[in-house]
Amino acid sequence: MFRKIKGQESTLELLQKAIEHDRISQAYLFHGSDGVGKFMTALYFGMAVNCAAINQLKPCGICSSCHKFLSLEHPDFLYVFPTPILNLNAEGEIKNSDVAKQYQAYLKNKISTPWQEFFFKEITEIRKESIGLLSKRLELSIHEARYRIVIIENADMMNIPTANAFLKTLEEPPSDTVIIMITERMQMMLPTIISRTQPVYFKPLTRGIVESILINQFEVSDALARTASRISAGNLKTAIRIGSDNASPLRDWAFEIITLAAKSDELGFLALMDKNKDRQKKDQLIELLKYVRIIISDLATLSTESETDITNIDMIDTLKDIAKNKTELSSKTYEYLLWLEDLNRKIDGNVNLNLVILNLFLKTKNLLSA
Numbered sequence: 001m002f003r004k005i006k007g008q009e010s011t012l013e014l015l016q017k018a019i020e021h022d023r024i025s026q027a028y029l030f031h032g033s034d035g036v037g038k039f040m041t042a043l044y045f046g047m048a049v050n051c052a053a054i055n056q057l058k059p060c061g062i063c064s065s066c067h068k069f070l071s072l073e074h075p076d077f078l079y080v081f082p083t084p085i086l087n088l089n090a091e092g093e094i095k096n097s098d099v100a101k102q103y104q105a106y107l108k109n110k111i112s113t114p115w116q117e118f119f120f121k122e123i124t125e126i127r128k129e130s131i132g133l134l135s136k137r138l139e140l141s142i143h144e145a146r147y148r149i150v151i152i153e154n155a156d157m158m159n160i161p162t163a164n165a166f167l168k169t170l171e172e173p174p175s176d177t178v179i180i181m182i183t184e185r186m187q188m189m190l191p192t193i194i195s196r197t198q199p200v201y202f203k204p205l206t207r208g209i210v211e212s213i214l215i216n217q218f219e220v221s222d223a224l225a226r227t228a229s230r231i232s233a234g235n236l237k238t239a240i241r242i243g244s245d246n247a248s249p250l251r252d253w254a255f256e257i258i259t260l261a262a263k264s265d266e267l268g269f270l271a272l273m274d275k276n277k278d279r280q281k282k283d284q285l286i287e288l289l290k291y292v293r294i295i296i297s298d299l300a301t302l303s304t305e306s307e308t309d310i311t312n313i314d315m316i317d318t319l320k321d322i323a324k325n326k327t328e329l330s331s332k333t334y335e336y337l338l339w340l341e342d343l344n345r346k347i348d349g350n351v352n353l354n355l356v357i358l359n360l361f362l363k364t365k366n367l368l369s370a
């Protein structure tokens, strides 16, 4: 089953060697950017060291132990991730019924559509109560597994007191237990925690790998797979979302703004502002600017280089339409992109977001009106 994980060959080899030579660490820290296979590898690693298959590559994915892991229901699998306040009772059950429902939905999403982002309604972090429950469970004996497996996702999302409580567990790890922490933000991890783990690095996926996964495993068309792999910058989750949504609504929005700007259609722009007024939130605008940057770069590319270098290859006709007769575009693009960077920084500060979009429209109109 390790073969299902693409683009991490050297990392997988390292882990498989550890299994073969029975040199399994008590604590690992899987780090690297989002959407490159860290959770899946952690789960498969836990399955492999417990797999009951005899003459097969482990994990087999079909024995009873593998099954229980795949449904995240193995009694010796402990899974900790950032949550709202759970109000756990002495048995470790979540007392708040709305949060309990969301918690189950999180698990279900993790099993069936892990590329979707699941958002709790409340603010999340790794709670001291979750770490408390974990350490209580680790004091109990193992039910049936050869190794008890603990996965702590987004391990950087612990406040200092929680991290210090967890450190006690790491300092005296129970036997036959493997703790795998996962993080995208290594710099946010406490050095005292890092030093008690074996760090394992996951590199970003190449465009080619993302593209082939989309085409072969998700039946995304060649053109869209190519677009998604370029926009996602090595993040498979993002790429799958773009590929399966048939392009993100934010990308559509960016195309609409640019098309209206190219036509100097101010009335059309005002109507569009009105239609999208619910979307004017910081993180959405930052995403929007990302798409604008890619589309404008495509337009500049179209005017100087070959079509095969553009990112939004599925939108080639629209792009050609906008770029028509705009011979000076590529010489003006650099200044525009610098301006866009600056605008991006301003969104992070306290600015009127309506004004940001209006400025974006005017500046783009100016760029494309030549």
Ligand SMILES: [Zn+2]
Pocket: 050, 051, 052, 053, 059, 060, 061, 062, 063, 064, 065, 066
């Ligand atoms: Zn198995």
